[in-house]
Amino acid sequence: MLSQLLATAFVTTGAAATAITQDVTSSAAINYQYDYSSLSCPSSGLSTLMTPTYGEAGAVFTVCSSITINAPMAIVRNMVIDFKSYHLWNSFVVSVSVPSNVTETPQDNYVGMPMVFTTSGLVKGSNTTSAEVLTNVNGAGVGVTGKPYLLVSWRYNDELGGFGARAEHPVVIVDLGFGSSWVLSYETYYVGLITPTIALLKNKLQTQFDAQCADLKTYIEGRWW
Ligand SMILES: *[C@@H]1O[C@H](CO)[C@@H](O)[C@H](O)[C@H]1NC(C)=O
Ligand SMILES: *[C@@H]1O[C@H](CO)[C@@H](O)[C@H](O)[C@H]1NC(C)=O
Secondary structure: OHHHHHHHHHHHHHHHHHHHHHHHHHHHHHHHHOOHHHOOOOOOOOOOOOEOOOEOOOEEEEEEEEEEEOOOHHHHHHHHOOHHHHHHHOOOEEEEEOOOOOOOOOOOOOOOOEEEEEEEEEEOOEEEEEEEEEEEEEEEEEOOOOOEEEEEEEEEOOOOOOOOOEEEEEEEEEEEEOOEEEEEEEEEEEOOOOHHHHHOOHHHHHHHHHHHHHHHHHHHHHHHO
């Protein structure tokens, strides 16, 4: 068991070093040249989706949900990063705390902003928390099919420099025209010391991702129209 842990730790350190190098040398390419609107939820539990910060290497599993929402993509994007309103609609992330100088979201959001998510439904009878860092607020592109899309993301902060676990949650919002949008919300978890523990929660995470997408649709369509 110990040697297994050490082997995992070794792989993690190597992968983290690679990710950091890539960030420094070509972060723009990683963030914006890839066509995120070409992604869709994997049909097999063995497939993973890349993320803006960590790419593909070392991905262990992806939790993913998608939904069509009858609202323009900028409206959807603003609701997704209006973290201070999560308690109004989200049955998975039941509240988010942001730094004290952030009085309004999404207006005061900034890349690198630390947040604490309180999540429900993962451990029976209690709420869980996770530290997150905002990694993208205004990603945008045009897919190969000509449809514009927006991209936002945040990553898990294990406060161990990624040694314990790395994970990132992108949300891709594709303009379907006629004032409606397609939303792809996923989180990819990468090799790390505590990733096997998180993997035990995969089915619950999937249920909560699906609930979160349905909640977002209900909230936005109820407000927007
Ligand atoms: C809040 O503080 C952070 C970090 O010190 C800074 O980057 C950000 O611009 C500040 N935001 C506001 C709205 O003052
Ligand atoms: C989880 O958090 C929500 C929202 O803050 C709260 O209403 C609920 O009572 C909490 N559940 C538990 C088990 O603490």
